[in-house]
Amino acid sequence: MKLSTRSRYGTRLMLDMAQHYMKGPIQLGTIAKRQNIPVKYLEQIIIPLKKAQYVKSVRGNKGGHYLARPPEEITVGEIVAILEGGLRLTKCTDEPDACKRHEDCLTRAVWKQATDAMHEKLNSITLSDLLKTGDPCEYEMDTEDNPT
Amino acid sequence: MKLSTRSRYGTRLMLDMAQHYMKGPIQLGTIAKRQNIPVKYLEQIIIPLKKAQYVKSVRGNKGGHYLARPPEEITVGEIVAILEGGLRLTKCTDEPDACKRHEDCLTRAVWKQATDAMHEKLNSITLSDLLKTGDPCEYEMDTEDNPT
């Protein structure tokens, strides 16, 4: 029932890019240092986010990644859903027929309701909301490795 | 982010006992057949539930297990928390200090809120609530293996 590092790192990755939205591409190496996450792992994590069109990239020297949409239009729920392969506590939440007991299963309704509650909360929070809760300057200053 | 079979089987185990509350001990073998869960696995799962005083048992021939409290006083959230080792999406939800980034972590608040939403929903549903949603007779009749 725990979130994987994929979702958590991925959310921080997206949040980092949100903090530098519209300032040109950022290198994964920079984010990796800033967030203390292995670069090679970030490279894996960003793939599905690119496929889902939440992130775009520029190759080559001075290249990098950037958000394809404004932070106000990206929810944490969307990020987690992409990286976790769905936002649900059980498989049967989405696909009742996946379980042969689905006809007289009394518990499925509970998992569905708990999933919905979590779902609703996560989808109500955007990257932009998160930025407002903290002090962005704290992050802007942390640029000794950033050759802007 | 998925529930383990431990929580799901465990909930069905508790629900099965709830359906036979106050009718004497039920053998795990009977529940295993009824719920189509390996007996040996149920034996593992029931241990923490006994330790947490939600279940009591009678040893020996004609022995079995039974709920230590009425179904109205047992929530699904309690069962899941016992079997999943807590009801939270991240470790930092409970123990902020567990993470060294906790001071300037913008994401922790989200995991906390989503956890709370799930928590609240699961703790609002009792075994008794679940029994009302289905047809108990359906289960009473399924007793060809039950030597009552």
Add this chain to the structure above:
DNA sequence: AAAATAATATACTAAAATACTATAGATTCA
């Protein structure tokens, strides 16, 4: 043109968690 930088692609691996299974022993009832 060459060198440096950064993304992309693919494959590999160690460790942990999950989902059981096996064996032996203790307890109770008939």
Add this chain to the structure above:
DNA sequence: TGAATCTATAGTATTTTAGTATATTATTTT
């Protein structure tokens, strides 16, 4: 006594998680 049932402890196969490693492609700077 013997069958049934819970209890305790250990073992194991599979899957998932959390990364690493290597090589390639694309772009910019020198």
